[in-house]
Amino acid sequence: MSDPTTSPTPELAKTYEPGSVESRWYEHWLAHEFFTADPARVSEKRPAYSIVIPPPNVTGVLTLGHVLNNTIQDILARRARMLGKEVLWLPGTDHAGIATQNVVEKSLREERLMKHRDDLGREALLAKVWEWKEKYGGIILQQLRALGASCDWTRTRFTMDEEYSRCVSRVFVDLHQKGLIYRGKRMVNWCPATQTAVSDEEVVSTPQNGFLYYFRLEVVEEPGTYLTVASTRPETIPGDTGIAVNPTDPRYAHLIGKHARRPLPLEDQAPLPIVGDEAIDLAFGTGVLKVTPAHDRVDNEIGLRHGLPAVDVLHPNGKMNALAGRDLDGLDRFTARKKAAELLETLIYADGAPALVKAEPYQNNVGFSDRGGVPIEPRLSEQWFLKYPSQEASRAVVLDGAMRFYPERWSKTYDHWMGNLQDWCISRQLWWGHRIPVWYRKDDPARIHVDVNPPTDPDNWTQDPDVLDTWFSSWLWPFATMGWPEKTETLAKFYPTTDLVTGPDIIFFWVARMIMAGFEYLGELPFRNVYFTGIIRDKQGRKMSKSLGNSPNPLDLIAKYGADALRFGVMRSAPLGQDILFDEKNVELGRNFCTKLWNAARFRQMQGGAIEAEIVPALLTSDDKWILLRLDAAVREVTASLEEYRFSDAAQALYRFFWTEYCDWYLEASKAVLNGPDPARKQNTTAVMDYVLAHTLRLFHPFLPFISEELWHGLRYQTDMPLRQGGDTIMFAPWPKLLLEEERAYFGVDASDEQYVVAKQAVVSSGRALRRDFNIAPNVRTRFVLKPAAPLPDHEVETLRLLLNAEPLAIDGSYLPPKGTPSALTPLGELYFPLEGLIDPAAERARLEKDVTKTSADITQAEAKLANPAIVSKAPPEVVEEFRRRVSEGTTKLSKLRAMIASLE
RNA sequence: GCGCGGUUAGCUCAGUGGUAGAGCGCCUGCUUCACACGCAGGAAGUCGCAGGUUCGAACCCUGCACCGCGCACCA
Numbered sequence: 001m002s003d004p005t006t007s008p009t010p011e012l013a014k015t016y017e018p019g020s021v022e023s024r025w026y027e028h029w030l031a032h033e034f035f036t037a038d039p040a041r042v043s044e045k046r047p048a049y050s051i052v053i054p055p056p057n058v059t060g061v062l063t064l065g066h067v068l069n070n071t072i073q074d075i076l077a078r079r080a081r082m083l084g085k086e087v088l089w090l091p092g093t094d095h096a097g098i099a100t101q102n103v104v105e106k107s108l109r110e111e112r113l114m115k116h117r118d119d120l121g122r123e124a125l126l127a128k129v130w131e132w133k134e135k136y137g138g139i140i141l142q143q144l145r146a147l148g149a150s151c152d153w154t155r156t157r158f159t160m161d162e163e164y165s166r167c168v169s170r171v172f173v174d175l176h177q178k179g180l181i182y183r184g185k186r187m188v189n190w191c192p193a194t195q196t197a198v199s200d201e202e203v204v205s206t207p208q209n210g211f212l213y214y215f216r217l218e219v220v221e222e223p224g225t226y227l228t229v230a231s232t233r234p235e236t237i238p239g240d241t242g243i244a245v246n247p248t249d250p251r252y253a254h255l256i257g258k259h260a261r262r263p264l265p266l267e268d269q270a271p272l273p274i275v276g277d278e279a280i281d282l283a284f285g286t287g288v289l290k291v292t293p294a295h296d297r298v299d300n301e302i303g304l305r306h307g308l309p310a311v312d313v314l315h316p317n318g319k320m321n322a323l324a325g326r327d328l329d330g331l332d333r334f335t336a337r338k339k340a341a342e343l344l345e346t347l348i349y350a351d352g353a354p355a356l357v358k359a360e361p362y363q364n365n366v367g368f369s370d371r372g373g374v375p376i377e378p379r380l381s382e383q384w385f386l387k388y389p390s391q392e393a394s395r396a397v398v399l400d401g402a403m404r405f406y407p408e409r410w411s412k413t414y415d416h417w418m419g420n421l422q423d424w425c426i427s428r429q430l431w432w433g434h435r436i437p438v439w440y441r442k443d444d445p446a447r448i449h450v451d452v453n454p455p456t457d458p459d460n461w462t463q464d465p466d467v468l469d470t471w472f473s474s475w476l477w478p479f480a481t482m483g484w485p486e487k488t489e490t491l492a493k494f495y496p497t498t499d500l501v502t503g504p505d506i507i508f509f510w511v512a513r514m515i516m517a518g519f520e521y522l523g524e525l526p527f528r529n530v531y532f533t534g535i536i537r538d539k540q541g542r543k544m545s546k547s548l549g550n551s552p553n554p555l556d557l558i559a560k561y562g563a564d565a566l567r568f569g570v571m572r573s574a575p576l577g578q579d580i581l582f583d584e585k586n587v588e589l590g591r592n593f594c595t596k597l598w599n600a601a602r603f604r605q606m607q608g609g610a611i612e613a614e615i616v617p618a619l620l621t622s623d624d625k626w627i628l629l630r631l632d633a634a635v636r637e638v639t640a641s642l643e644e645y646r647f648s649d650a651a652q653a654l655y656r657f658f659w660t661e662y663c664d665w666y667l668e669a670s671k672a673v674l675n676g677p678d679p680a681r682k683q684n685t686t687a688v689m690d691y692v693l694a695h696t697l698r699l700f701h702p703f704l705p706f707i708s709e710e711l712w713h714g715l716r717y718q719t720d721m722p723l724r725q726g727g728d729t730i731m732f733a734p735w736p737k738l739l740l741e742e743e744r745a746y747f748g749v750d751a752s753d754e755q756y757v758v759a760k761q762a763v764v765s766s767g768r769a770l771r772r773d774f775n776i777a778p779n780v781r782t783r784f785v786l787k788p789a790a791p792l793p794d795h796e797v798e799t800l801r802l803l804l805n806a807e808p809l810a811i812d813g814s815y816l817p818p819k820g821t822p823s824a825l826t827p828l829g830e831l832y833f834p835l836e837g838l839i840d841p842a843a844e845r846a847r848l849e850k851d852v853t854k855t856s857a858d859i860t861q862a863e864a865k866l867a868n869p870a871i872v873s874k875a876p877p878e879v880v881e882e883f884r885r886r887v888s889e890g891t892t893k894l895s896k897l898r899a900m901i902a903s904l905e
Numbered sequence: 906g907c908g909c910g911g912u913u914a915g916c917u918c919a920g921u922g923g924u925a926g927a928g929c930g931c932c933u934g935c936u937u938c939a940c941a942c943g944c945a946g947g948a949a950g951u952c953g954c955a956g957g958u959u960c961g962a963a964c965c966c967u968g969c970a971c972c973g974c975g976c977a978c979c980a
Binding site for chain 1: 908909910911916917918919923924927928929930933934935936937938939940942943944945946947959960961972973974975976977978979980
């Protein structure tokens with residue numbers, strides 16, 4: 001392939017074709033190692049900028065969420081390069097334990113290679129997962145290249161890389177030694193679908209419609225006395241080991257210490273102790289609680305307080321076991337629920353009535369497994385837990401502002417969670433993941449070996465079968481990817497990282513934990529700023545999901561519109577802290593904008609002449625000066641927006657500047673000079689165009705990396721010295737700076753230039769409005785007469801003539817219009833539209849009266865303000881001055897308008 | 906129950922005290938020599954409701970309503 005820098009497109013093609021341009025430049029950037037970070041280059045003059053990618057699931061494919069997230073990171077990285085920083089954007093993927101194992105198992109089942117993972121066994125299944133990972137694992141990273149992501153691919157990491165895995169083990173061992181990791185039989189969130197424990201964060205509560213079953217138990221010591229219990233889970237009755245009431249409850253207090261007969265299983269209606277416990281809400285249900293210590297978190301605590309045993313009546317897969325009794329054994333928990341209710345209905349007590357009193361429809365919140373999609377089963381099981389380290393430093397760092405969250409409000413959510421930390425269940429009953437580095441002595445399971453390395457006599461030991469929660473590896477990402485625990489140069493130069501860009505949905509899963517790990521192992525925060533993106537939804541506000549089919553494939557969008565268009569469309573509609581309603585229209589807008597940019601560059605190229613010639617201040621027109629000032633304002637606005645992470649504002653400012661100010665006004669106005677007789681002025685105008693375009697392309701580069709690079713070369717710009725050797729590229733062109741005072745003085749620009757152009761714009765829109773009022777098409781050349789308030793230079797007249805499509809535009813200070821000539825009052829004088837056959841004094845009077853009405857209203861409003869003594873004394877002087885200006889300008893305008901009306905007589 | 910967002914033009918959203926804005930959509934005209942993925946012009950809003958502060962409120966304060974999210978509770 002030819003080097004694009006040595007063989008630039010001689011002439012820009014008529015239309016922009018993103019496909020070939022994008023791949024060509026991406027290859028070029030890679031070939032020149034522009035994305036590669038070198039810690040050796042970091043110095044005081046070249047500070048480091050670093051950012052680690054939130055590693056996508058290794059089985060994942062690119063979604064719009066990734067597009068949003070990674071475009072932001074790319075904008076940050078590319079801008080940092082232009083600011084002269086040494087940039088490390090570190091990419092990689094996450095092994096995503098449950099998710100990946102699910103995907104692979106599903107595919108193996110579909111291929112009928114197994115029914116259950118036990119058919120294959122641990123080793124064989126893991127081999128299959130690795131195979132899958134090698135085959136499909138890189139897809140999402142490839143897709144990020146299509147988006148233009150400037151990651152340092154030479155440093156791509158995977159959470160199950162050998163080195164990374166050793167970090168995970170090392171941290172486990174260390175925290176175990178510190179006594180922060182322990183093993184215990186606890187109540188955990190059990191997912192019957194995936195048959196593993198999950199953490200509290202992986203449980204999402206969802207309202208469910210069910211029934212509240214009221215059933216009776218006979219008090220053993222007082223035959224004929226019944227207690228009624230309200231429960232949503234009658235199938236767990238066989239697991240009940242007690243009945244609890246509030247000791248202050250007058251209805252039941254006297255029964256404490258007695259027993260109630262458990263109705264199920266029918267063949268073993270055991271007596272249950274009635275206990276008194278403060279936790280019972282008198283107002284809920286009947287005020288009587290069945291206590292099932294094995295299947296409910298609260299019940300478990302009550303059980304512990306009263307010494308009630310835990311009887312597990314469920315298999316790990318959610319089916320009832322033998323302890324549930326003959327009638328329920330083997331049934332799925334939901335089937336068993338109905339069955340249990342039926343059994344209670346058939347159980348007739350001595351008073352002739354059934355145990356079941358009623359079943360009333362009831363809605364309650366049920367915890368669902370995030371991954372498994374089924375209700376969580378609270379279950380007692382032996383698991384590994386972590387007491388979080390470095391809690392206080394981690395909490396303080398956000399509170400005191402050393403680490404900033406954008407938008408700031410997430411710090412409150414973070415702080416709340418950090419203030420209520422619960423131990424983290426880190427073991428998972430899966431095979432895909434980091435195996436827990438603990439071995440049990442075969443002849444003495446109480447003896448354990450906890451180490452990064454297996455015991456030297458492995459035959460005498462059995463390794464813990466479980467793996468660690470995926471997040472137990474991800475929380476080390478910012479430093480485990482940089483060679484920790486070695487004191488690498490990368491770590492020394494690039495840690496802590498500068499920014500983290502992620503979704504607020506993983507603030508607990510990932511962000512908070514990384515902060516704690518960072519403090520615990522590097523003694524420092526892992527990143528300085530956290531930018532939380534919004535969530536991408538469809539245009540109806542629904543979450544993107546496969547089942548709804550409302551999630552467009554970004555690659556299709558790139559193929560259709562181009563990567564830059566997708567990036568720009570998404571960024572322009574993604575305000576800080578808000579969810580984004582995705583509409584393909586936005587991408588279309590991005591595409592249209594790229595076309596506009598392309599054509600504006602083509603227009604410049606078609607003028608020919610020297611590239612980036614020196615600007616001659618003496619030859620600058622008012623429009624030249626105006627656009628230089630507008631550009632300066634755009635640089636200010638874009639820079640400020642990016643510094644505050646307001647990407648959509650920056651995109652919007654660029655869009656507005658380039659389309660409305662540069663193309664719609666400046667280019668059109670400049671055609672007067674470009675088509676004019678003076679070659680020196682013409683060259684000066686192309687020099688101004690080069691100046692503006694070269695600045696604009698650089699401002700655009702972080703958003704539109706491909707087209708900006710293509711045009712940079714197509715127009716042969718070389719503004720200033722490249723910041724890095726190895727082939728010219730806009731990637732390392734310096735970020736535009738604001739005009740210095742000396743530069744403003746050199747160009748001779750000041751606010752009066754802006755005012756003059758604003759006045760010209762008013763003339764043009766008045767003239768165009770006159771055309772509209774009399775239905776004269778814009779392509780018809782017609783005569784205008786301007787009676788100027790002050791003399792106009794010839795080139796200004798020519799600009800106005802062009803923009804009004806006037807033929808001619810007569811400048812005549814003593815013009816005496818035929819009575820009834822259509823006219824408008826402009827800041828540069830009275831504009832007349834003398835058309836044959838359109839002389840109608842009455843109609844013209846009416847037109848002018850409309851302007852009089854509006855002007856009078858403006859004056860009245862401003863005068864009312866000034867008449868209020870409170871305003872004059874209390875409002876800031878500049879505001880009062882503004883009201884005065886409105887009155888005086890309005891009054892002048894009014895008298896001119898009246899004179900015009902008078903002349904109609 | 907607690908907390909956090911949101912409520913501005915038909916749609917999606919900017920707009921943190923001084924005469925209401927953009928994009929899309931809509932209407933009218935235009936194959937004007939960069940661009941019809943375009944140009945010019947236009948219609949369209951009691952800024953969720955009610956109080957309060959202020960000379961002045963879309964903007965600040967209080968309350969309420971509705972929509973969304975999170976946490977807690979959930980027998």
